[in-house]
Amino acid sequence: MMMSAPATGLAMDPIMPHSQVTGGMVGTAYTVVDSSGELKDFQVDIVGNMDNGKGSQPMIMAKASGPVIEQTGGILQGMSGSPVYVDGYLIGAVAAGIKGMTPYTFFITPIDEMTPLWSMPDRKNKTKLSTINIKRAAEKREQEAKEKKKQQEERAKAGDKKVYGDELLDRARAAVKADKDKGKEKPAAAKAGEKAAEKTAEPAKVAVETVKKEVTKTEKASKAAKAKKAKKDKPVKTALKSEPKDVMYFSGFNQAGLDFLKRQLDPQDSYTFLPMGAPTSAEMGRTVYNASLVPGAAVGVAVAYGDFAVGATGTVTAVDGDNILAFGHPFLHRGNVNYFMTDATVVGTISGQSNGMKVANIGNIIGRIKQDRATGISGTLGEFPSVVPIKVNVRDNSLARNVNYGARIAYDEDFLPQLSGGIAYAALSKTSDNLSGSTAKVGFKIRTDAVEKGVVSRDNMFYNTADVGQIAMAELIQAVSTICQNTDKESDIIDVQVNITVDDGRKTASIVSAVPDKKKVKPGDTVKFTTTIKPYRKSQETLIIPYTVPEAQPAGTLNLDIRGGGLTPVTSLMLLQQAGVDVTTEAESKLTTAAKLQKLEKAGRNNEIVIAPGAVQVPASKTAILQAKRDAARKSREKVSNLDKLGKQPATPGETKFTTSYIIDNVIHSTLTVERD
Structure with a gap:
């Protein structure tokens, strides 16, 4: 049977705390089950309160019946959040079925366990950059212009010849603009007009703030009275395992991408993943600023939106102004969050003994989800996440x-x-x-x-x-x-x-040889290495790679590595990270974020040939090292210009990088003899 919403979406419905809910009560739940978008109801028979012990979340056990439930085959995944009322009081949200048992028996999350989500701290969304939505700003200006014109017509019709504050401001702005166009100073009359307008607007502003304060006081007093009135009874303990009734939708991902994200987002395998439910091409990128929801309506939550979408759909439990509660259980259970809230369109239902589901598509962005907790999700319409x-x-x-x-x-x-x-x-x-x-x-x-x-x-x-x-x-x-x-x-x-x-195909190559044009060098000299590489299943290629000897290089033998730029095999690093192994060294942990990012940018690339001093060097005397450092410092002071380095990352002394068209997969060695004057 089709039903209208139990209450308007502008004010919170009266609630009944779970301590007052008893077995034998009969209630009604509301949800959407088809593409018509109409709310339909089904009967709910309360079995009793359930508890799993100290610190656990209380639940209400119930059974569903009626034509809608017969049609759907029981409580389905996607019905999460459907509001349940007893005698006109909201008692909670359809939240979970019972694993291995009939789909007609389910758990209800008590509403008094969900409402605290609205008052939990919100520390996310603080990085939002100041932006202007041009379309919305234009619509707002157009609406304001229409309202102003209507007011002026009504005043003229009533014979009201008074000059109001908004008109004074308009006249002042027009005068300022005219003076700027003529290059003249602003007239005193315009200044007086602005001051008069400010004085006219000030009492209205004070009145609005006063009303807001009074409303806030009233709301706080009402909530305090409700909390004081609530009583607590000892519920019956149970060991039954609940099974959340929700579906996570993915759009745009192939199976390999889906498998990767599933491991990251749902390691406990508690969600059904479906490759559908994406916004339509007409809805893609749309944001609705004045959306409204009612208890029982379909709602979506998404962490990604566009050509690739990741999210879930469920049902709205309660609405209080622009604030909503939904799902009756967590989405990803991440606490204070920053997700997209979307509207949703129900496609239909699929029956099943333990895996039936309500299929829905996420739609327009309509708000922001702020809390993702054990008892459900909460968010605000008309407020949007930073993206x-x-x-x-x-x-x-x-x-x-x-x-x-x-x-x-x-x-x-x-x-x-x-x-x-x-x-x-x-x-x-x-x-x-x-x-x-x-x-x-x-x-x-x-x-x-x-x-x-x-x-x-x-x-x-x-x-x-x-x-x-x-x-x-x-x-x-x-x-x-x-x-x-x-x-x-x-x-x-x-x-x-x-x-x-x-x-x-494979674009890799191995270094065959690297021959320097001279073996004896001085600090600062440039040596040309004739480097031969052998690409995979291709003929050898010859490259000329210049290498500059470090100014601070002591006299003696300089051992060089000529290798591919990939310092650490990416596959090994990924395997360690995915296994949960901390691959960060103590030195790296002390680096700033900017330093870590710079290190990544400067790291050798797989398609580079890097010539650099090897890890093993012939030890030099302390005297030779000190002399080399003094000479390097002196030459550095002699340089009078660094213009040639503008816009370039500083090179690592003694290291040369040469880009190729192949991934270099090996290392060879060479030596130079350094002589100092």
């Missing part, structure tokens, strides 16, 4: 494809690294279709205030016989993770741009 836009361009040379992707990730430091890497990986995998035995060039730019220059950039080249995408995203995840783990402050990330080029 990190990510753009990914993938070019597959072998398939002649060039595709752009875009998404917005809610700024939550727990998810940004995984979602950034997951979205980039999914874009790569979808475009290339086959990543085994491929070579990928990955470059990214992250605009952030975590570094003084405002941008963190990096590019590298990767090859893997199984799946190049799995290792190609490691540095992107590392960079975003470093920013999110800033111990000094919460950093802003303005956006992330990723460019990926894929070539079918």
Whole structure:
């Protein structure tokens, strides 16, 4: 049977605390089960209060019945949050079924366990940059102009010839503009008009603030009275295992990307993952500023939105003004959060003994989810999360494809690294279709205030016989993770741009030889190494690589390594990180966030040939070392200009990097004899 909402969405429905709920009571629950969007009701028979011991969350056990339940086959995943009323009082939200038992028996999260979510501290969303929504600002100006015109017409019709504050302000602004256009000073009359307008507006402002204070006092007094009135009874203990009834939706991800994100977001495997539920193309990117919800309506929560979407849908439990409660159990159980709140469209229901579900699509962005706790989620309509836009361009040379992707990730430091890497990986995998035995060039730019220059950039080249995408995203995840783990402050990330080029086949090479044009050198000399490389299944190639001997190099033998730029195999690093092993050394842990990011930017690239002093050197005498340092300092003082270094990262003394078109996979050695004057 179709029913209207039990109460308006503007004021909180009266509640009944769980201590007053007893077995034998009969109630009604409301939810949406089809594409009509209409609320439908079903009967709820209360079995009794349940408790699992001290410190646990109390629950209410109940049974569902009626035509709607017969149609759906029981309580389904996606019905989470459906409000339950007894005698017109809201007692809680449909929250979970009982694993291994009939889908008609379920648990209710008491409403008095959910309402505290509204008063919990909100420390997220503090990095939001000051922005102006041009479309919304234009709509607001247009609406204000219409209202002003209507007021003027009404005043004229009533014969009111008074000059009001807003008209004085308009006249003053017009006078100022006219004077500026003529290059004259502002007339005294305009100044007087502005002062008069300010005096006229001031009493109204004071009156509004007074009303706000009185309303706040009344609300606090009402809440205190309700809390004082509530009583506590000893509920019956139970060992039954609850099973949350919710679905997480993914859109745009292929199976490999889905598997990766599932491991990150749902390690306990408590959600059903479905490759559907995305916003439609018409809804994509839309934000509704004046949305409204009622108890029983479908609602969505998302951590990513766009060409790639990650989220879930459930049901609204309660509405108080612009504040909502939903789900009756956690989404990801992350506490204070910063997620998108969306409206949702129910497609239909799928019956099943233990895995039936209500299928729904997330839709327009309508607000922000602030709390993700054991008893449910809470959020505010018309308030929006700070976001990190990510753009990914993938070019597959072998398939002649060039595709752009875009998404917005809610700024939550727990998810940004995984979602950034997951979205980039999914874009790569979808475009290339086959990543085994491929070579990928990955470059990214992250605009952030975590570094003084405002941008963190990096590019590298990767090859893997199984799946190049799995290792190609490691540095992107590392960079975003470093920013999110800033111990000094919460950093802003303005956006992330990723460019990926894929070539079918193996582009690796080995260094065969590196012969210097001279063996005896002096500090500061440039030596040309004739370097021969052997690309995979191609003819040898010869490269001329210049190397500059360090100014502070002591006299004696200088052992050099000529190697590929990848200092640490990315695959090994990823395996350690995914296994939960801390791969950070003590020295690295003391670095600032900016220093860590700079180190990543300067790290050798896999497609570079690096010539640098080896780890093993012939020990020099203390006298020789001191003399070398003095000579280097003297030559440094003699330099009169550093203009040639502007815009360049400082080079590491004694290290040369030479970019190639191949991933260099080995190391060879060479020696020079250093002589000092």
